[in-house]
Amino acid sequence: MDRRTTPATPRVAHVSLKGIVEAPQYTEGEKRRVAMPLVDLLRSPGGARDRQLLLGDGFTVIDHQDGYAFGFAAKDGYCGWLPEAAVGEAPKPTHWVATPGTHLYPEPRVQAHEIAALSMGAQVAVIAQGAKFTETTQGFIPTPHLLPLGQYHTDPIAVAEGFLSVPYLWGGNSRAGIDCSGLAQGALLACGIKAAGDSDMQQALGQEIPEGVALQRGDLLFWKGHVALVVDAHRLIHANGHTMSVAYEGIEACIARVLAAEGQPVSHRRRL
Numbered sequence: 001m002d003r004r005t006t007p008a009t010p011r012v013a014h015v016s017l018k019g020i021v022e023a024p025q026y027t028e029g030e031k032r033r034v035a036m037p038l039v040d041l042l043r044s045p046g047g048a049r050d051r052q053l054l055l056g057d058g059f060t061v062i063d064h065q066d067g068y069a070f071g072f073a074a075k076d077g078y079c080g081w082l083p084e085a086a087v088g089e090a091p092k093p094t095h096w097v098a099t100p101g102t103h104l105y106p107e108p109r110v111q112a113h114e115i116a117a118l119s120m121g122a123q124v125a126v127i128a129q130g131a132k133f134t135e136t137t138q139g140f141i142p143t144p145h146l147l148p149l150g151q152y153h154t155d156p157i158a159v160a161e162g163f164l165s166v167p168y169l170w171g172g173n174s175r176a177g178i179d180c181s182g183l184a185q186g187a188l189l190a191c192g193i194k195a196a197g198d199s200d201m202q203q204a205l206g207q208e209i210p211e212g213v214a215l216q217r218g219d220l221l222f223w224k225g226h227v228a229l230v231v232d233a234h235r236l237i238h239a240n241g242h243t244m245s246v247a248y249e250g251i252e253a254c255i256a257r258v259l260a261a262e263g264q265p266v267s268h269r270r271r272l
Contacts, residue, residue, distance in 0.1 A: 003043075004050065004198065007072045007079050009063045014072070029062040029071060032087040033123075037104075037116040038174050041073070041080035050080050051182070051197050052173035055116075055138075056093045056123025075189065078197040091137050093123035095146040098153065098190065100162040101175040102145040108133035115139050119174035120162070121186055123149070152192035157217055159187040160229050160237050160246070168244045183239040183246060184220065184227045193272060199227040209269040215251065222268040223258055 006021065007014035013023035034057040040049040045068035053059065058074025059082065068081040103114040108130065115138070124136040124146070133140045153159050160183055169177025173186065181199040188195040188205075196202050203222050209215070219230040228238035228249075236254060239246045258264050 004079055004201075005072075005077050007060070007062055007077075009065075009070055012063050014060070014062050027062050029060040031074075032059050032061050032069075032071075033057065033090040033093075034059055034082070034086060035088045035090060036086045037118055037122065038176065039082055039086040040171070041078060041082060042068070043080060045081050047081070049171040051078055051171050053082070053086075054119055054122040054174065056090070056096075057121075059087050061087060073197075076185070076195070076197050091125035093149060094126045095124055095134070095136075095148055097122040097124075097141070097145055098147040098151075099145045100166075102141055104136075104139040104141055105133070106139055108135070108140045112140075117176070119176065120159075120190060121173075153190045155218075156187040156191045156193070157229055157231055157237065159190045160184075161231075163239070163246045164237070164248075166239070166246045168239050168241055168246070172239075178239050178246065180227050180239045183237075184229060187229065188272075199225060202227055203268050203270065206270040206272040209271050215269065216271075218272060220268075220270040220272070221251070221266055222270070223262075223264045223266055226258075226264075228254065 008021050012025050012027055013021050015026045015028050018026055034053045037055050039053055041051045041053055043050050045066045059071050061069045061071040063070040067084055069084045069087055070081050072079045097118050097120050100120050102118050104116045105112045105114055127135045134143045166175055167177050170179055172178040173182040185195040215230045217232055221228045228236040230236050235248050236251050237248050
Protein backbone atom coordinates (compact mmCIF):
# COMPACT_ATOMS: atom_id res chain seq x y z
CA MET A 1 0.00 0.00 0.00
CA ASP A 2 1.11 3.56 -0.62
CA ARG A 3 2.68 4.84 2.61
CA ARG A 4 1.62 8.38 1.70
CA THR A 5 -2.06 7.47 2.02
CA THR A 6 -1.90 4.60 4.53
CA PRO A 7 -2.45 5.91 8.08
CA ALA A 8 -0.55 3.21 9.92
CA THR A 9 2.74 2.56 11.71
CA PRO A 10 4.11 -0.80 12.93
CA ARG A 11 2.37 -0.09 16.27
CA VAL A 12 -1.05 1.26 15.34
CA ALA A 13 -3.38 1.87 12.41
CA HIS A 14 -6.36 4.12 11.86
CA VAL A 15 -9.74 2.43 12.31
CA SER A 16 -10.49 2.95 8.62
CA LEU A 17 -7.92 0.23 7.88
CA LYS A 18 -9.61 -2.53 9.89
CA GLY A 19 -9.90 -5.58 7.68
CA ILE A 20 -7.37 -4.08 5.24
CA VAL A 21 -4.18 -3.80 7.28
CA GLU A 22 -3.15 -6.01 10.20
CA ALA A 23 -2.04 -3.96 13.19
CA PRO A 24 -1.49 -4.55 16.93
CA GLN A 25 -4.18 -1.96 17.60
CA TYR A 26 -6.50 0.47 15.85
CA THR A 27 -7.44 4.00 16.81
CA GLU A 28 -9.69 6.81 15.65
CA GLY A 29 -6.83 9.16 16.45
CA GLU A 30 -6.90 12.64 17.90
CA LYS A 31 -8.05 15.49 15.68
CA ARG A 32 -5.59 18.35 15.97
CA ARG A 33 -4.56 21.40 13.95
CA VAL A 34 -1.22 22.72 12.78
CA ALA A 35 -0.12 25.41 15.22
CA MET A 36 2.82 26.80 13.24
CA PRO A 37 2.75 29.03 10.14
CA LEU A 38 4.50 26.33 8.11
CA VAL A 39 5.82 22.87 8.99
CA ASP A 40 7.39 20.00 7.07
CA LEU A 41 5.46 16.74 6.84
CA LEU A 42 8.19 14.14 7.17
CA ARG A 43 8.66 10.62 5.82
CA SER A 44 9.92 9.42 9.22
CA PRO A 45 10.66 11.05 12.60
CA GLY A 46 13.33 13.64 11.78
CA GLY A 47 13.48 12.32 8.20
CA ALA A 48 13.07 13.75 4.72
CA ARG A 49 10.31 16.18 3.79
CA ASP A 50 7.44 14.83 1.73
CA ARG A 51 5.15 17.89 1.81
CA GLN A 52 4.35 20.90 4.01
CA LEU A 53 1.31 21.88 6.06
CA LEU A 54 0.06 25.35 6.91
CA LEU A 55 -1.34 27.05 9.98
CA GLY A 56 -4.77 25.67 10.83
CA ASP A 57 -4.55 22.58 8.63
CA GLY A 58 -6.43 19.69 10.22
CA PHE A 59 -4.25 16.74 11.23
CA THR A 60 -5.37 13.48 12.86
CA VAL A 61 -2.66 12.08 15.15
CA ILE A 62 -2.53 8.30 15.56
CA ASP A 63 0.99 7.64 16.90
CA HIS A 64 3.95 9.27 18.65
CA GLN A 65 7.69 8.60 18.52
CA ASP A 66 10.78 10.52 19.63
CA GLY A 67 9.00 13.86 19.89
CA TYR A 68 7.12 13.46 16.61
CA ALA A 69 3.46 12.79 15.89
CA PHE A 70 2.33 10.54 13.04
CA GLY A 71 -0.99 11.07 11.31
CA PHE A 72 -2.71 12.37 8.21
CA ALA A 73 -3.79 15.75 6.85
CA ALA A 74 -7.51 16.46 6.65
CA LYS A 75 -7.31 18.23 3.29
CA ASP A 76 -5.86 15.34 1.29
CA GLY A 77 -5.18 12.35 3.56
CA TYR A 78 -1.40 12.65 3.14
CA CYS A 79 0.36 10.74 5.93
CA GLY A 80 3.57 11.60 7.71
CA TRP A 81 5.32 12.84 10.81
CA LEU A 82 5.23 16.32 12.35
CA PRO A 83 7.11 17.65 15.39
CA GLU A 84 4.73 17.27 18.34
CA ALA A 85 5.11 21.00 19.02
CA ALA A 86 3.62 21.72 15.59
CA VAL A 87 0.19 20.25 16.35
CA GLY A 88 -2.29 21.07 19.07
CA GLU A 89 -5.84 21.97 19.95
CA ALA A 90 -7.14 25.16 18.38
CA PRO A 91 -10.44 26.92 17.76
CA LYS A 92 -12.29 25.82 14.66
CA PRO A 93 -11.13 28.04 11.77
CA THR A 94 -13.61 30.40 10.17
CA HIS A 95 -11.49 32.02 7.45
CA TRP A 96 -8.55 31.26 5.18
CA VAL A 97 -5.73 33.29 3.67
CA ALA A 98 -6.89 33.83 0.08
CA THR A 99 -3.92 35.86 -1.21
CA PRO A 100 -0.50 34.37 -2.04
CA GLY A 101 0.78 35.61 1.29
CA THR A 102 0.06 37.84 4.25
CA HIS A 103 1.37 38.69 7.72
CA LEU A 104 0.09 38.10 11.21
CA TYR A 105 0.43 41.21 13.41
CA PRO A 106 0.27 41.71 17.20
CA GLU A 107 -1.92 44.79 16.73
CA PRO A 108 -3.93 46.36 13.88
CA ARG A 109 -1.19 48.66 12.58
CA VAL A 110 0.86 48.29 9.43
CA GLN A 111 3.84 49.67 11.35
CA ALA A 112 3.71 46.86 13.93
CA HIS A 113 6.44 44.24 13.76
CA GLU A 114 4.90 41.13 12.24
CA ILE A 115 4.54 37.93 14.25
CA ALA A 116 4.78 35.60 11.28
CA ALA A 117 4.32 35.27 7.54
CA LEU A 118 1.36 33.19 6.37
CA SER A 119 0.84 31.63 2.96
CA MET A 120 -2.30 31.06 0.94
CA GLY A 121 -4.41 28.31 2.47
CA ALA A 122 -3.56 29.02 6.10
CA GLN A 123 -6.70 28.91 8.25
CA VAL A 124 -7.57 31.13 11.20
CA ALA A 125 -10.40 31.68 13.68
CA VAL A 126 -11.80 35.21 13.44
CA ILE A 127 -12.87 37.11 16.56
CA ALA A 128 -13.82 40.44 15.00
CA GLN A 129 -13.56 41.89 11.52
CA GLY A 130 -12.85 45.50 10.61
CA ALA A 131 -12.45 47.30 7.32
CA LYS A 132 -8.64 47.20 7.40
CA PHE A 133 -7.70 44.51 9.92
CA THR A 134 -9.32 41.33 11.19
CA GLU A 135 -8.65 40.09 14.70
CA THR A 136 -8.00 36.35 15.00
CA THR A 137 -7.17 34.16 17.98
CA GLN A 138 -3.48 34.52 17.06
CA GLY A 139 -3.24 38.14 16.01
CA PHE A 140 -4.35 40.58 13.33
CA ILE A 141 -4.44 40.00 9.56
CA PRO A 142 -5.29 42.53 6.83
CA THR A 143 -8.99 42.02 6.11
CA PRO A 144 -8.66 42.01 2.28
CA HIS A 145 -6.38 38.97 2.58
CA LEU A 146 -9.05 36.70 4.07
CA LEU A 147 -12.13 34.86 2.84
CA PRO A 148 -14.67 32.90 4.89
CA LEU A 149 -14.28 29.15 4.70
CA GLY A 150 -16.47 27.90 1.88
CA GLN A 151 -15.83 30.92 -0.34
CA TYR A 152 -13.33 30.30 -3.12
CA HIS A 153 -11.59 31.80 -6.10
CA THR A 154 -12.86 30.76 -9.51
CA ASP A 155 -9.74 30.53 -11.70
CA PRO A 156 -6.91 28.17 -10.67
CA ILE A 157 -4.60 29.71 -13.26
CA ALA A 158 -5.02 33.20 -11.80
CA VAL A 159 -4.24 31.73 -8.38
CA ALA A 160 -1.10 30.02 -9.70
CA GLU A 161 0.01 33.25 -11.38
CA GLY A 162 0.07 34.86 -7.94
CA PHE A 163 3.06 32.59 -7.20
CA LEU A 164 5.15 33.67 -10.21
CA SER A 165 8.87 33.83 -9.33
CA VAL A 166 8.39 32.00 -6.01
CA PRO A 167 11.48 29.79 -5.63
CA TYR A 168 11.25 26.10 -6.34
CA LEU A 169 11.39 23.88 -3.24
CA TRP A 170 11.03 20.10 -3.32
CA GLY A 171 7.93 19.25 -1.29
CA GLY A 172 7.13 22.94 -0.79
CA ASN A 173 3.59 24.20 -0.27
CA SER A 174 4.01 27.90 0.43
CA ARG A 175 5.05 31.25 -0.94
CA ALA A 176 8.43 30.69 0.71
CA GLY A 177 9.05 27.79 -1.67
CA ILE A 178 6.86 25.48 -3.72
CA ASP A 179 7.12 22.54 -6.10
CA CYS A 180 5.04 21.53 -9.11
CA SER A 181 2.42 19.50 -7.26
CA GLY A 182 2.28 22.03 -4.42
CA LEU A 183 1.44 24.77 -6.92
CA ALA A 184 -1.21 22.67 -8.63
CA GLN A 185 -2.80 21.54 -5.37
CA GLY A 186 -2.79 25.02 -3.86
CA ALA A 187 -4.34 26.59 -6.96
CA LEU A 188 -7.07 23.95 -7.11
CA LEU A 189 -7.87 23.93 -3.40
CA ALA A 190 -8.18 27.73 -3.50
CA CYS A 191 -10.95 27.21 -6.06
CA GLY A 192 -12.73 24.54 -4.04
CA ILE A 193 -11.39 21.65 -6.14
CA LYS A 194 -10.07 18.71 -4.13
CA ALA A 195 -6.58 17.63 -5.16
CA ALA A 196 -4.02 15.17 -3.86
CA GLY A 197 -0.56 16.23 -2.72
CA ASP A 198 1.75 14.66 -5.31
CA SER A 199 1.71 14.82 -9.09
CA ASP A 200 1.33 11.06 -9.64
CA MET A 201 -1.82 11.16 -7.49
CA GLN A 202 -3.11 14.26 -9.29
CA GLN A 203 -3.14 12.37 -12.61
CA ALA A 204 -6.54 11.00 -11.58
CA LEU A 205 -8.10 14.48 -11.66
CA GLY A 206 -10.72 15.20 -14.30
CA GLN A 207 -10.81 13.40 -17.63
CA GLU A 208 -8.13 12.50 -20.15
CA ILE A 209 -8.10 14.88 -23.12
CA PRO A 210 -8.29 12.93 -26.40
CA GLU A 211 -5.42 13.30 -28.86
CA GLY A 212 -6.15 16.05 -31.35
CA VAL A 213 -8.26 18.08 -28.92
CA ALA A 214 -6.70 21.49 -28.32
CA LEU A 215 -5.57 22.41 -24.83
CA GLN A 216 -7.37 25.19 -22.98
CA ARG A 217 -6.89 27.31 -19.86
CA GLY A 218 -7.01 25.22 -16.71
CA ASP A 219 -5.94 21.91 -18.27
CA LEU A 220 -3.20 19.90 -16.58
CA LEU A 221 -0.15 18.42 -18.31
CA PHE A 222 1.76 15.57 -16.67
CA TRP A 223 5.17 14.07 -17.16
CA LYS A 224 6.66 11.37 -14.92
CA GLY A 225 7.10 13.22 -11.62
CA HIS A 226 5.86 16.58 -12.86
CA VAL A 227 2.69 18.59 -13.44
CA ALA A 228 2.05 21.93 -15.15
CA LEU A 229 -1.05 24.08 -15.56
CA VAL A 230 -2.11 25.32 -18.99
CA VAL A 231 -2.46 29.12 -19.17
CA ASP A 232 -3.64 29.32 -22.78
CA ALA A 233 -3.13 27.55 -26.10
CA HIS A 234 0.56 28.43 -26.12
CA ARG A 235 1.78 28.76 -22.51
CA LEU A 236 1.87 26.84 -19.27
CA ILE A 237 2.83 27.77 -15.73
CA HIS A 238 4.72 25.46 -13.38
CA ALA A 239 7.13 25.30 -10.46
CA ASN A 240 10.15 23.71 -12.06
CA GLY A 241 13.76 22.74 -11.49
CA HIS A 242 14.80 24.27 -14.84
CA THR A 243 14.35 27.89 -13.70
CA MET A 244 14.15 26.88 -10.00
CA SER A 245 11.02 28.99 -9.74
CA VAL A 246 7.38 29.30 -10.69
CA ALA A 247 7.50 30.47 -14.28
CA TYR A 248 5.69 30.63 -17.59
CA GLU A 249 6.99 28.46 -20.41
CA GLY A 250 5.87 27.83 -23.96
CA ILE A 251 4.00 24.52 -24.12
CA GLU A 252 5.77 23.16 -27.19
CA ALA A 253 9.15 24.43 -26.00
CA CYS A 254 8.64 22.80 -22.61
CA ILE A 255 7.59 19.47 -24.11
CA ALA A 256 10.65 19.50 -26.39
CA ARG A 257 13.01 20.52 -23.58
CA VAL A 258 11.86 17.80 -21.18
CA LEU A 259 11.98 15.17 -23.93
CA ALA A 260 15.51 16.19 -24.95
CA ALA A 261 16.88 16.52 -21.41
CA GLU A 262 15.13 13.61 -19.69
CA GLY A 263 13.63 11.47 -22.43
CA GLN A 264 10.20 11.99 -20.87
CA PRO A 265 7.15 12.63 -23.07
CA VAL A 266 3.89 14.04 -21.75
CA SER A 267 2.15 11.12 -20.00
CA HIS A 268 -1.31 12.63 -19.39
CA ARG A 269 -3.41 15.58 -20.49
CA ARG A 270 -6.26 16.12 -18.06
CA ARG A 271 -9.27 18.44 -18.09
CA LEU A 272 -11.18 19.26 -14.91
